[in-house]
Amino acid sequence: MGTRVGWEEAQRRGALAHREGRGRVSQAPPTATCDRWSARRGSTAMSAEGSELGPGSGPGPGPEPGPLCPEHGQALSWFCRSERRPVRRLRGAGRSLSGHRIRRAEERAEELRNKIVDQCERLQLQSAAITKYVADVLPGKNQRAVSMASAARELVIQRLSLVRSLCESEEQRLLEQVHGEEERAHQSILTQRVHWAEALQKLDTIRTSLVGMLTHLDDLQLIQKEQEIFERTEEAEGILDPQESEMLNFNEKCTRSPLLTRLWATAVLGSLSGTEDIRIDERTVSPFLQLSDDRKTLTFSTKKSKTCADGPERFDHWPNALAATSFQNGLHAWMVNVQNSCAYKVGVASGHLPRKGSGSDCRLGHNAFSWVFSRYDQEFRFSHNGQHEPLGLLRGPAQLGVLLDLQARELLFYEPASGTVLYTHHGSFPGPLFPVFAVADQTISIVR
16 A cells, blocks of 8 residues: 555656646747657656655666766765765765765756756757748848948949039139130230330330431531430330239139149048158257157157257257158158147248257248248147248147148148148248157157
8 A cells, every 4th residue: 555655646746747847848839859858857757756765666667777886886876066976875874974965866867957958948949049030130131231232332423423523523613714814824925025016116216216316417406306305215214124023924823722622632641652651850859859769759848858969950949850851842741640739830841940049040930941830729820931820720630631742832731530721831942841840748749
């Protein structure tokens, strides 16, 4: 009777464990794999309960013997949680042994089986999600990428077409202005030719008349012609000598275009091949400046350096420095990082710029040898030969581009970030010209 009750109790507990296992697996989509794992979990629980009742308590064959202890030959039926390995049971030992926590090996194995079942369920769900993503999401992504790439190409073509059309219109306008200015200068020259031809003819007539009076009239006749001589002389004096006139010169301002200048500056500064590798000549660096090892960064110091050897090239008072490279012709461009400084000057200077003393002849922008863009706090201006032209900038540029076109006799300061031309100077430059720098606050660096 006791054996029958034990067997029924084992069946009831196994079924309960089986149902619990199926309940946990049912969270995933019902498949044959999940059912097999649930059945495995239930049957394992029944075996565990049956083993607790002792041998012979139920029908059927008993569990297969597990691994034995190689030292004692006894079954390793317990699991040590501390050492994480199977152990044999000692007489009188409960759930702990010499401070080690132990449990039945069947319980640990059942726990691992449940973990494997859970992991398999998660893997199955993950595989299903990946399959759904590959089947449903990726095709849509690919279609959207193709559609967006096509739209992007159309946008690029549309915008470049508009820019090209605008450039062609600007080209036509400027060429017409050049042609018109050429015609105007040509007509002015022709008018001058006619005017001076008439003047020459008139002067020749007057001179011939006066020479005739001088050679053919006696004294009395000459005296009688005095009034005529006076009139002829006055007429000749009324013909002025030729004077230089701008009307006879071609006006280069007809080629100036803000649009063309911005595009040109962007094209030059936007290309690495269009910029110079500028480095500072350490022999010219003021003792109030520190030069970096790569000779591209200047740092202001309030204390005069005592280690700088004085020389004829060095600025001994103003915090100036010249580049090691000079230019005599062609197009040149470089860029300076000025975002850390609130007091600096950047531009070009002649090699004849004086270096010694505190006078204006050594101060950048205060003499005929330097052309600079300068900032002092929130004041921006272009300076040359003591003439300072304020620039209405609302904020200081982070980088300052400098373009020097010696053929066009043009010096341009440009902000690459916004594509803004800050100032353009037109005039002749006595060469050679050096990039020049001054800083009285923090640091400035040559970018390239």
